[in-house]
Amino acid sequence: MPAPGPGEMAATVAHLRAVTKRHSARFERAIPLIASENLLSPYAKELMISDLHSRYAEGLPGDRYYEGNEDVDEIERTCLALAKRLFRCSFADVRPTSGTVANLAVLKALTETGDLVGTSRLADGAHISSAGFGAFGLRGVKPVYYPWDPERMTIDVAKTREVLRAVRPKTCLFGLSLFLFPMPIEELRPTLEEIGARGWYDAAHVLGLIAGGQFQDPLHEGCTVLSASTHKTLPGPQHGILLGQTEDPELRKKLESGAFPGVTSNHHLHAMAALAVSLAEHLEFGREYARRTIENAQALAQALHERGFDVLAPNLGFTKSHTLAVRVEKEGGGAEVAGRLAASGIIANKNLLPGDRSPKHPGGVRLGTPEVTRVGMGPKEMVRIAELFDDLLHKGKDPSAVADAGAELKKRFTTLQFCFGAGEAAYRYYDLVGRDPS
Ligand SMILES: Cc1ncc(COP(=O)(O)O)c(C=O)c1O
Numbered sequence: 187m188p189a190p191g192p193g194e195m196a197a198t199v200a201h202l203r204a205v206t207k208r209h210s211a212r213f214e215r216a217i218p219l220i221a222s223e224n225l226l227s228p229y230a231k232e233l234m235i236s237d238l239h240s241r242y243a244e245g246l247p248g249d250r251y252y253e254g255n256e257d258v259d260e261i262e263r264t265c266l267a268l269a270k271r272l273f274r275c276s277f278a279d280v281r282p283t284s285g286t287v288a289n290l291a292v293l294k295a296l297t298e299t300g301d302l303v304g305t306s307r308l309a310d311g312a313h314i315s316s317a318g319f320g321a322f323g324l325r326g327v328k329p330v331y332y333p334w335d336p337e338r339m340t341i342d343v344a345k346t347r348e349v350l351r352a353v354r355p356k357t358c359l360f361g362l363s364l365f366l367f368p369m370p371i372e373e374l375r376p377t378l379e380e381i382g383a384r385g386w387y388d389a390a391h392v393l394g395l396i397a398g399g400q401f402q403d404p405l406h407e408g409c410t411v412l413s414a415s416t417h418k419t420l421p422g423p424q425h426g427i428l429l430g431q432t433e434d435p436e437l438r439k440k441l442e443s444g445a446f447p448g449v450t451s452n453h454h455l456h457a458m459a460a461l462a463v464s465l466a467e468h469l470e471f472g473r474e475y476a477r478r479t480i481e482n483a484q485a486l487a488q489a490l491h492e493r494g495f496d497v498l499a500p501n502l503g504f505t506k507s508h509t510l511a512v513r514v515e516k517e518g519g520g521a522e523v524a525g526r527l528a529a530s531g532i533i534a535n536k537n538l539l540p541g542d543r544s545p546k547h548p549g550g551v552r553l554g555t556p557e558v559t560r561v562g563m564g565p566k567e568m569v570r571i572a573e574l575f576d577d578l579l580h581k582g583k584d585p586s587a588v589a590d591a592g593a594e595l596k597k598r599f600t601t602l603q604f605c606f607g608a609g610e611a612a613y614r615y616y617d618l619v620g621r622d623p624s
Contacts, residue, residue: 224421
């Protein structure tokens, strides 16, 4: 496509293209370790920029508020069938446009203003959806916090049983943003049944691991409803999903109307179609991808530990997910370390860790392996990444030299894996007709 032409606004558009291209090039060189990010496959990307992006389709397949949706209906039916097959469950709704929107849909469906809802504390790794200033506050529900077990790095089963029996919330949410170990849902199931509470699982982070059979299986362990983002360990488009293991028509209806008209109008048809591609690809490649993602997280944790980093949960093997947490107080604290890493081309985020005294001073960084695994890195490369951490944060090596060493490593890992069309460039910026717009 030619440059947009003369004039100030055309120049602005040209500039925006150039900055986006620069962004892609930056990530092509970088070591991306954000636990919530991933890369879209070529076939999913293609549907993201299709005509579907221009259309509206409120409602469900066969029962729309707009005309012209015959093909959308077919795509959405396929997406729903793939979701149910991948998660071995009886209910799916692919209309939430993000994980937070999916959480809002569940809150709308399952709760009333003033209800008590079980959840984890932000400091123990919960998402801001559970906060008064987040989705919980918007719905006007009050959190009942599960006590934390620092030995097992998950919620404390015995103490949580006591809290649940005393307070008897009708809905109990399980799931974290700093999600290292599975939640003890099977252990808590009898208590949930005893108090008549419904189990709800937020799988935003671990959806792809669950689908790949490598984490826990909450819909078969005692939760009836699951909400999630579709773009973290499941390498799909930025979107949301609801899943359920229930034949109860009333509950299904409530979840559907929670999604629409509760918290969405149009449901971003291009992303829904791309999600169908990602679900199909995960059925084909997801088991191996999830296995390697966890293997890499464990390898990175071990290699950092061996170089003197305070990786959480050494007695538990550090992690059973895609994420590891490193306490970096002696290296300068979460904010400073995340900034120094970024200046060296290693992209991670500062994170509150269990036991942190002030939410304003996160004591750690959260590292994740979904993206480095997606481009084909393995345990050997995790050791090299740990060496870069050591060079920068312990040996005082110059940040630009560390960035160059990271880029040298990354050179061999810039194509997409675990998808159809594997081998396509993962980061390169192309225009609509597939040319480099430089
Ligand atoms: C546990 C959890 N739930 C929900 C979300 C929100 O997802 P989204 O960014 O898709 O709204 C996140 C985001 O990181 C998360 O970690």
